Amino acid sequence: MSDEERRDSLADQAAAWIPPWERPTPPKPETEPATDPDLGTGAPLEGPDRTKIAAAGESAGEPEAIPSAVGPARVAEDAVGGDARPGEPEGEGGASGVPGKRGRRRPTPEPEPAPVLDDAELRGALEAILLVVDQPVSELTLAQVLEQSPERIGPMLDEIAAGYTAAGHGFELRRAAGGWRLYTRPEYATYVERFVLEGQSVRLTQAALETLAVIAYKQPVTRSRISAIRGVNCDGVIRTLVSRGLVEECGTEADSGAFLYRTTTMFLEKLGLNSVDDLPPLAPFLPDDVEELADATR
Known part of the structure; x- marks a missing residue:
């Protein structure tokens, strides 16, 4: 071939060349051919034929073909046959001990009861x-x-x-x-x-003992009532008893709103009593003319 003919051939090829992005896309087949050797190649799995295939598989005891939309992860999970519920953790080997198989969570063991002492x-x-x-x-x-x-x-x-x-x-x-x-x-x-x-005794005064006795037998009682029984103001004595932990406030009186006082558990502990009901009765210690003395003070 001469040089002129070669140049003409190259010019024709250049003029007939089409860029790849302008080339037409070849049409894709609408359905994929079946790959089942029993059905042959080229048979589409759509329409009535697919229904016949599914019916034939169920009658022969075979499971229906898995649609192509189900990914390989679902296929692998069904093949394993896991029985774990959604939300349950999957351990290595599962609770059943079979590697790769899911199992249900084991129940938490109950604590052992305390031993009974002899x-x-x-x-x-x-x-x-x-x-x-x-x-x-x-x-x-x-x-x-x-x-x-x-x-x-x-x-x-x-x-x-x-x-x-x-x-x-x-x-x-x-x-x-x-x-x-x-x-x-x-x-x-x-x-x-x-x-x-050891000679360093701190005892309650006579006034404190009298006030404590009034509170123990008349509790709950107000300051004014204690002062009326003793005949003197006992505010300072009550503060002393409260600081020693023998007396405490226990609310207010409904009518006057004055504070009420009662003895504490420390009082019972110091006297060795279980409750105030164990206090000795006052009747044996009262004078015979107590009524006359009460009338005289009125």
């Missing part, structure tokens, strides 16, 4: 606690600390108290202020007082 161990535990308490402790508190039934605590404390009394110890176990505490016996009070006080 009588000797329960007695020793109660004595150890009562030796360190600084105020009366209730039976319910002891039962909670020892993790034992409250029905066992009361009879065991009664048994311990009876044993101390029968053995003649210098201390005793008794109820006080709604609880239990160890106390020294009254017959050894002088020795204990000599050891504890």
Whole structure:
């Protein structure tokens, strides 16, 4: 081929060249051919043919073909056959122990019940606690600390108290202020007082003792009522009793709005009483002419 013919051929090729972005897109097939070897190639899975295929699969005991819209993750999950519910964590191997299989969450094991102490161990535990308490402790508190039934605590404390009394110890176990505490016996009070006080006793005055007695027997009572019974102003004495922790405020009177006072648990503890009902009656200590004295003061 001569040079002129080669140039003409290249010019024709250049004139006939079309850029890629201007070339027409070839049409795509509307349906994909079936790949099932039993159905042959080229058979579309649309329309009545698809219904026939599904019916044929169900009659033969085979599952219906998975649509192409379901991704490979769903296919893999169905193949594994997981039984975990939505929202449950999937552990390694699951609760069933089979690797790759989901399992339901195992129930949380319940805590083991506290061991039941025998009588000797329960007695020793109660004595150890009562030796360190600084105020009366209730039976319910002891039962909670020892993790034992409250029905066992009361009879065991009664048994311990009876044993101390029968053995003649210098201390005793008794109820006080709604609880239990160890106390020294009254017959050894002088020795204990000599050891504890050592000449530095701070006693209540006669006025404080009288005011405290009025509050104990008349509680709840107002200041004016206490002053009327004693015949003198007792505001300073009441402040002293409140600071010592023997008396406390317990509300106001409905008519006058004055503060009401009553004794505290420390008062019961100091006197060794379980409640104010255990106070001795006043009748034996009253003079025979008390009515005449009351009429004379009016």
